[in-house]
Amino acid sequence: xxxxxxxxxxxxxxxxxxxxxxxxxxxPSNINVNVGDTFNITLNAQLSDNAAQPGAIGAWDVxxxxxxxxxxxxxxxxxxxxxxxxxxxxxxxxxxxxxxxELSLEDPQWLIDNQPDPFLLATLQFECLKAGNSQIxxxxxxxEDETGVEIVGAHAGGPVAVTQTQVPEPSTFMLIVxxxxxxxVLRRRFKN
Numbered sequence: 001x002x003x004x005x006x007x008x009x010x011x012x013x014x015x016x017x018x019x020x021x022x023x024x025x026x027x028p029s030n031i032n033v034n035v036g037d038t039f040n041i042t043l044n045a046q047l048s049d050n051a052a053q054p055g056a057i058g059a060w061d062v063x064x065x066x067x068x069x070x071x072x073x074x075x076x077x078x079x080x081x082x083x084x085x086x087x088x089x090x091x092x093x094x095x096x097x098x099x100x101x102e103l104s105l106e107d108p109q110w111l112i113d114n115q116p117d118p119f120l121l122a123t124l125q126f127e128c129l130k131a132g133n134s135q136i137x138x139x140x141x142x143x144e145d146e147t148g149v150e151i152v153g154a155h156a157g158g159p160v161a162v163t164q165t166q167v168p169e170p171s172t173f174m175l176i177v178x179x180x181x182x183x184x185v186l187r188r189r190f191k192n
Contacts, residue, residue, distance in 0.1 A: 079120030
């Protein structure tokens with residue numbers, strides 16, 4: 001009787017929750033931008049089936065951190081693979097933190113049938129303010145499967161390294177060109 005009870009508890013524990021593990025990641029992992037340029041970072045989902053039943057994502061909530069002294073958040077757009085959904089994102093909530101959240105209104109089977117692996121959850125756009133090096137970090141708040149059950153074991157990929165470089169201003173460029181022309185004229189004059 002005791003063995004039967006232990007087997008029943010093990011079966012229930014194994015059957016609760018999602019059949020899939022999920023990795024959310026920001027791409028590309030390294031990016032070089034010039035001051036004043038805008039650039040895009042994508043948030044992607046990778047499902048790793050570890051059971052016979054395929055899984056899908058029905059809702060997700062993440063925070064994206066960045067250095068507000070070196071870049072500014074411009075906008076975001078959702079990937080569309082949750083079908084008809086509500087965007088509960090708060091956007092830039094200050095202090096270098098962007099809150100993103102989406103909840104699908106689709107039938108669970110529709111989600112399973114229409115989510116490729118991997119797939120795009122969102123695209124974030126930033127503008128580079130100042131030269132330097134910084135990172136964009138991803139923090140998972142929650143990821144839910146197609147039935148609304150939180151996916152245990154979901155994890156975030158590594159940070160995005162952003163290198164911002166200063167582009168010479170036109171006045172600096174003109175000063176250098178004028179100086180080189182002057183040196184050329186002087187050299188020619190002394191040569192003759």
